[in-house]
Amino acid sequence: MALAVAEGAKQVKGMKVAVKKVDQTTNEDLLDADGVIVGSPTYYGLMSGKIKMFFDGSVEIHGKLAGKVGAAFTNSGGTASGAETTLLSILKAMLVHGMIVQGRYDDKHYGIAAVGELNKKEIEMCKGLGKRTAELVLKVRR
Amino acid sequence: MALAVAEGAKQVKGMKVAVKKVDQTTNEDLLDADGVIVGSPTYYGLMSGKIKMFFDGSVEIHGKLAGKVGAAFTNSGGTASGAETTLLSILKAMLVHGMIVQGRYDDKHYGIAAVGELNKKEIEMCKGLGKRTAELVLKVRR
Amino acid sequence: MALAVAEGAKQVKGMKVAVKKVDQTTNEDLLDADGVIVGSPTYYGLMSGKIKMFFDGSVEIHGKLAGKVGAAFTNSGGTASGAETTLLSILKAMLVHGMIVQGRYDDKHYGIAAVGELNKKEIEMCKGLGKRTAELVLKVRR
Amino acid sequence: MALAVAEGAKQVKGMKVAVKKVDQTTNEDLLDADGVIVGSPTYYGLMSGKIKMFFDGSVEIHGKLAGKVGAAFTNSGGTASGAETTLLSILKAMLVHGMIVQGRYDDKHYGIAAVGELNKKEIEMCKGLGKRTAELVLKVRR
Numbered sequence: 001m002a003l004a005v006a007e008g009a010k011q012v013k014g015m016k017v018a019v020k021k022v023d024q025t026t027n028e029d030l031l032d033a034d035g036v037i038v039g040s041p042t043y044y045g046l047m048s049g050k051i052k053m054f055f056d057g058s059v060e061i062h063g064k065l066a067g068k069v070g071a072a073f074t075n076s077g078g079t080a081s082g083a084e085t086t087l088l089s090i091l092k093a094m095l096v097h098g099m100i101v102q103g104r105y106d107d108k109h110y111g112i113a114a115v116g117e118l119n120k121k122e123i124e125m126c127k128g129l130g131k132r133t134a135e136l137v138l139k140v141r142r
Numbered sequence: 143m144a145l146a147v148a149e150g151a152k153q154v155k156g157m158k159v160a161v162k163k164v165d166q167t168t169n170e171d172l173l174d175a176d177g178v179i180v181g182s183p184t185y186y187g188l189m190s191g192k193i194k195m196f197f198d199g200s201v202e203i204h205g206k207l208a209g210k211v212g213a214a215f216t217n218s219g220g221t222a223s224g225a226e227t228t229l230l231s232i233l234k235a236m237l238v239h240g241m242i243v244q245g246r247y248d249d250k251h252y253g254i255a256a257v258g259e260l261n262k263k264e265i266e267m268c269k270g271l272g273k274r275t276a277e278l279v280l281k282v283r284r
Numbered sequence: 285m286a287l288a289v290a291e292g293a294k295q296v297k298g299m300k301v302a303v304k305k306v307d308q309t310t311n312e313d314l315l316d317a318d319g320v321i322v323g324s325p326t327y328y329g330l331m332s333g334k335i336k337m338f339f340d341g342s343v344e345i346h347g348k349l350a351g352k353v354g355a356a357f358t359n360s361g362g363t364a365s366g367a368e369t370t371l372l373s374i375l376k377a378m379l380v381h382g383m384i385v386q387g388r389y390d391d392k393h394y395g396i397a398a399v400g401e402l403n404k405k406e407i408e409m410c411k412g413l414g415k416r417t418a419e420l421v422l423k424v425r426r
Numbered sequence: 427m428a429l430a431v432a433e434g435a436k437q438v439k440g441m442k443v444a445v446k447k448v449d450q451t452t453n454e455d456l457l458d459a460d461g462v463i464v465g466s467p468t469y470y471g472l473m474s475g476k477i478k479m480f481f482d483g484s485v486e487i488h489g490k491l492a493g494k495v496g497a498a499f500t501n502s503g504g505t506a507s508g509a510e511t512t513l514l515s516i517l518k519a520m521l522v523h524g525m526i527v528q529g530r531y532d533d534k535h536y537g538i539a540a541v542g543e544l545n546k547k548e549i550e551m552c553k554g555l556g557k558r559t560a561e562l563v564l565k566v567r568r
Contacts, residue, residue, distance in 0.1 A: 043478075044485075046472060053479065100386045102385075103378065140423050187376040191336035201328075233521075234366075240528065245527075
């Protein structure tokens with residue numbers, strides 16, 4: 001999913017995109033970025049503990065992410081099995097940072113949720129998430 | 143969905159079950175019941191305004207539903223399209239009333255969500271919701 | 285609260301601001317606006333049924349609010365008494381519309397929540413919400 | 427807060443209560459308990475990463491906590507600053523486990539939230555949470 005999201009973001013002219021695992025990501029990375037798209041498995045209706053640990057650690061730069069753009073995607077074991085609340089757990093953490101997030105009016109409103117292996121439509125939705133978020137970055141960072 | 147939920151609840155010995163449209167339901171009905179299962183369409187990621195109006199009107203009996211059992215189901219136009227947050231909007235209103243709710247460990251954790259016409263599996267899940275909720279009523283009301 | 289929010293929004297140069305009760309607001313008003321800030325009492329941990337009815341009615345213009353900016357405020361009877369979930373119920377409905385929302389890193393993360401009569405600090409926070417939202421409108425609508 | 431919650435739970439006759447830090451708690455502890463009350467600081471509007479890691483680890487006993495009783499408390503830096511969503515993040519994880527949770531009709535609906543040092547009223551509310559949860563355990567475990 002992350003690769004498809006990145007591919008979509010790169011379609012926006014002038015956008016530099018990096019894909020990182022949470023272990024390889026630092027607070028500096030967050031500070032350097034104008035937008036951050038976080039993907040997580042659906043674990044107990046929320047982002048994974050590992051990603052939450054990363055958000056907890058970002059308290060050291062609290063206030064400095066305000067006005068940046070955020071978005072979320074997840075992969076879950078089924079439908080109505082916590083995917084929405086996982087996406088919203090990420091968006092809430094971003095809102096606590098003062099970040100800007102956007103919904104999607106056409107299904108998958110809170111971010112992209114896929115079940116298991118991606119089908120074509122889901123790959124396109126991931127690309128769309130990347131593109132839309134990158135476009136919002138362009139507008140907001142001026 | 144409501145009929146399948148009711149059928150499941152009736153499987154529990156001694157359980158009296160009534161199915162009512164929100165327009166026909168009164169605060170007296172809530173007071174008389176040991177358990178309440180609310181179904182709503184998924185409208186803007188929340189229970190419908192009509193059902194919310196009903197909850198707002200229940201403020202007249204606020205405090206008197208504490209300890210009763212609640213549950214929720216919804217029908218939505220797609221997956222990850224607000225069904226989970228709709229179910230949770232109902233559960234939250236029930237928690238504000240001091241009510242008792244239970245999750246489901248096997249998929250559809252917050253209540254039953256179906257998409258459009260029900261298939262067999264979804265009908266069984268609705269029955270299961272009714273049965274499980276009725277069983278909890280039996281335990282709690284003693 | 286609405287008046288303070290509006291006052292804050294008006295501080296942004298070139299911003300035209302209208303304050304309307306939900307009964308007086310139409311889908312046309314939503315279409316005409318570049319940003320919408322919704323205030324609701326905290327009723328059962330969610331926006332009021334009346335405001336939810338308004339959101340339900342906005343389905344007629346579904347898709348046409350995408351990319352507009354939204355924000356929320358509420359007034360509740362106490363702390364940890366549903367104010368946060370009320371604010372988030374509004375933000376969720378806006379996300380389902382494809383709208384853009386921003387958090388606040390310094391307390392009151394999801395919107396402004398006041399308890400009963402406003403004190404000076406809360407009035408300033410309301411103004412801040414209006415100003416910040418109007419500034420985001422300026423950036424986004426270009 | 428944990429000590430006050432435990433004191434309240436002990437007021438229920440025949441109830442055995444243990445207070446444990448998350449580091450000292452195992453999946454066996456969860457299996458042995460008829461009820462689990464989880465406290466967390468309010469970190470980015472959700473339970474802490476450390477506690478989320480613990481929930482993620484509980485996947486090994488997934489399904490075996492169904493029907494047990496759960497509850498939550500938190501301590502935050504302010505009002506409307508993520509306390510409610512932190513409590514609900516815990517309740518959601520419990521619902522995904524199939525557990526039973528109860529709201530409170532009189533303020534602090536989703537669990538007990540305190541700000542910094544506890545005052546007398548908050549200590550009483552913590553005791554009340556412990557007592558109420560223990561009473562529900564008694565009813566449900568029969």
